[in-house]
Amino acid sequence: MTTTYNDVTKWLENAKTKKATHLIMEHDQWDYENYPILVFSKEECQEKVSKRNSTNMVVVEEVYDMSMDIDLQRAEFRAMHV
Numbered sequence: 103m104t105t106t107y108n109d110v111t112k113w114l115e116n117a118k119t120k121k122a123t124h125l126i127m128e129h130d131q132w133d134y135e136n137y138p139i140l141v142f143s144k145e146e147c148q149e150k151v152s153k154r155n156s157t158n159m160v161v162v163e164e165v166y167d168m169s170m171d172i173d174l175q176r177a178e179f180r181a182m183h184v
Contacts, residue, residue: 110176113127113138114172117140117166117168120140122140122142122168123141123142123143123167124147124168124183125139125140125141126138126147126150126154126162126165131161132159136163139154148184151184163180166183
């Protein structure tokens with residue numbers, strides 16, 4: 103399944119509602135799915151990105167910092183605000 107712009111919008115809205123500090127968008131290279139991971143502190147974000155990038159078949163594609171302007175981050179080729 104391809105992740106759409108609308109999918110990411112929903113994930114970001116959900117992250118904001120739940121008061122997450124960051125949203126990590128991962129890509130599973132086994133089934134080619136993207137999915138969101140909500141985190142609630144900068145330290146947790148750094149830890150999860152580090153662990154995920156060392157896991158086989160999982161790649162962190164983007165990291166959105168919920169305290170920053172979302173539209174500016176979405177305009178980037180790949181947001182990576184750990």
